[in-house]
Amino acid sequence: xxxxxxxxxxxxxxxxxxxxxxxxxxxxxxxxxxxxxxxxxxxxxxxxxxxxxxxxxxxxxxxxxxxxxxxxxxxxxxxxxxxxxxxxxxxxxxxxxxxxxxxxxxxxxxxxxxxxxxxxxxxxxxxxxxxxxxxxxxxxxxxxxxxxxxxxxxxxxxxxxxxxxxxxxxxxxxxxxxxxxxxxxxxxxxxxxxxxxxxxxxxxxxxxxxxxxxxxxxxxxxxxxxxxxxxxxxxxxxxxxxxxxxxxxxxxxxxxxxxxxxxxxx
Numbered sequence: 001x002x003x004x005x006x007x008x009x010x011x012x013x014x015x016x017x018x019x020x021x022x023x024x025x026x027x028x029x030x031x032x033x034x035x036x037x038x039x040x041x042x043x044x045x046x047x048x049x050x051x052x053x054x055x056x057x058x059x060x061x062x063x064x065x066x067x068x069x070x071x072x073x074x075x076x077x078x079x080x081x082x083x084x085x086x087x088x089x090x091x092x093x094x095x096x097x098x099x100x101x102x103x104x105x106x107x108x109x110x111x112x113x114x115x116x117x118x119x120x121x122x123x124x125x126x127x128x129x130x131x132x133x134x135x136x137x138x139x140x141x142x143x144x145x146x147x148x149x150x151x152x153x154x155x156x157x158x159x160x161x162x163x164x165x166x167x168x169x170x171x172x173x174x175x176x177x178x179x180x181x182x183x184x185x186x187x188x189x190x191x192x193x194x195x196x197x198x199x200x201x202x203x204x205x206x207x208x209x210x211x212x213x214x215x216x217x218x219x220x221x222x223x224x225x226x227x228x229x230x231x232x233x234x235x236x237x238x239x240x241x242x243x244x245x246x247x248x249x250x251x252x253x254x255x256x257x258x259x260x261x262x263x264x265x266x
Contacts, residue, residue: 005035012206021058026066028076033091042096050206055109064116064238099124103214109198123154128185130176137173189190209247209263
């Protein structure tokens with residue numbers, strides 16, 4: 001794992017920290033992109049992980065694209081039109097797909113500015129908690145670009161088309177309180193409370209059986225794009241599988257016996 005992304009596991013919860021504060025955690029760095037994809041695959045393969053938190057080191061969550069690299073036409077932005085296309089597909093778009101397909105619930109602990117691809121990355125998470133110092137901007141047009149990482153699909157699903165259009169067309173940042181009012185985040189807390197709040201929420205999630213958590217998340221994801229009757233068929237199949245697990249039996253027994261459940265993923 002690259003030092004540009006810190007991977008820390010405490011019990012059933014993993015914390016991923018973007019660790020390039022010198023660039024405000026720009027996400028278009030090749031090593032950073034590869035590390036995020038690797039971390040997502042690692043989480044998917046490890047049933048001991050039941051929830052993950054994503055945050056940023058330093059003052060920012062993520063500045064999105066690296067402006068110096070844009071100016072110098074390096075990394076993702078190197079080459080002609082087809083090469084840049086390949087750079088996006090092999091870089092930040094792989095990140096978007098990997099985070100969207102991450103099996104466990106993801107919590108974005110947004111500690112500061114979250115711009116461009118950084119803002120879109122928060123939308124790839126299931127739950128967002130913001131520090132009072134957090135700001136969100138879909139500011140691609142400000143640098144003469146458009147969202148290349150799925151923001152046009154992600155943001156309207158979080159805050160509705162009108163507000164997503166306002167953020168996209170003005171490129172103006174919104175503060176944490178506005179993000180809360182618009183439904184972009186679930187909660188706003190003081191900076192020193194951000195990680196404790198995210199960890200407390202992750203702990204509540206991680207108390208539940210790991211396979212059922214992953215299936216429940218998959219249903220939410222599929223529900224964004226499919227018909228109700230199709231989703232019901234998928235839910236029936238998932239439910240049939242869940243009924244056969246030891247964790248389902250343990251959950252029912254613990255409730256009847258009024259004790260804390262111990263889940264094993266079986």
